[in-house]
Amino acid sequence: xxxxxKFFFYLVKYRSIIFGNVKISPNVFIRYSxxxxxxxxxxxxxxxxANLIGKITIGExxxxxxxxxxxxxxxxxxxxxxxxxxxxxxxIITS
Numbered sequence: 089x090x091x092x093x094k095f096f097f098y099l100v101k102y103r104s105i106i107f108g109n110v111k112i113s114p115n116v117f118i119r120y121s122x123x124x125x126x127x128x129x130x131x132x133x134x135x136x137x138a139n140l141i142g143k144i145t146i147g148e149x150x151x152x153x154x155x156x157x158x159x160x161x162x163x164x165x166x167x168x169x170x171x172x173x174x175x176x177x178x179x180i181i182t183s
């Protein structure tokens with residue numbers, strides 16, 4: 089029951105599909121994205137029209153902006169540092 093409530097809360101608040109072990113810090117802007125897995129989003133980050141799937145960390149004041157921006161990890165970890173920007177149409181895949 090709590091999982092469904094959390095899913096719908098994120099769906100309404102961020103207008104995105106978010107499920108899994110996702111940690112979202114305060115002051116984060118997320119819109120029209122799919123976030124799944126062990127994702128940690130630090131304060132001040134901007135996620136717009138992106139797909140983040142796997143074990144991913146987004147640093148403070150970073151931006152992942154779409155459309156068609158994908159970051160997928162299979163068994164490794166992806167870390168995007170502080171004040172970094174990932175441009176539209178970028179694909180990052182680790183295995």
